[in-house]
Amino acid sequence: MSNKQDHPDSNLFPHATGLAHKIVGEHQAEQPLKLYSGWFCPFVQRAWTVLEEKKIPYQYIEVNPYHKPDSLLKLNPRGLVPTLQYDNKPLYESTVICEFLEDAYPDHGPRLLPKDPFDRARTRIWTDFCTSRIIPAFHRFLQFQPMDDKAGLEEARKEFLDKLNEFAKEMDEAGPFFLGEEPSLIDFVIAPWIMRLWVFDHYKGGLGIPKDDAAWDRFRTYQKALEERPSIKNTLSEKEHYLPIYQRYADNTAQSELAKATRKGRGVP
């Protein structure tokens, strides 16, 4: 199914729009470093924001991972984006790509992984928490059906909020970023999902983040800092073009690897 032209999720708007469209336009020239990307993809946004933060020269190549063109499959047999081509060698997995960019381009832009070994290790703990706990809970809530099962919906909502709250409690008190005044890798690892929290207002009757609670107040400060970060806002497209994609998740009809894994109770593919 996933290699076929008629994959049910393949009917995507074909390119980035809004602020992201401008950045894509600036990164069309041939470069040894190529980002095979889907404009809508939160995993791509992780790698994309790191490239932008560090001002690494790269070529942006839009592919539809539900059509899986040969150019993508040759580099990444799983046919997922982001996929990176570095001097003709392929790399994939968004968190691996992020760390690779940090290691391979030490003279570009700010260091995003902390120098201190303990803080580096904490970054990896919370990166893992994001991928193995927050994202699956995000999808269990988003894909939850049937919508008239109020108790089930509430349970899925609470599970997701509890995970976000656990993450918020680990943040540096003053912030605004996770480790303090300056952003670091963990912020770019989680930002794409925080930037997409509006989907719950749109499809699931709201997220219901409590007011008058210290951890949630801290979370709101964090969310604002991420929203205002140029690398993050400039890699987002217009909301209207995300809607048909998220509608399929909210109806639990999406056939992406992630949607299928969520239905089977598995983690991120």
Ligand SMILES: N[C@@H](CCC(=O)N[C@@H](CS)C(=O)NCC(=O)O)C(=O)O
């Ligand atoms: N573990 C991968 C997940 C990447 C991923 O699932 N990307 C989606 C787009 S957002 C994709 O390529 N889906 C194609 C498919 O489901 O067949 C990563 O972190 O890079």
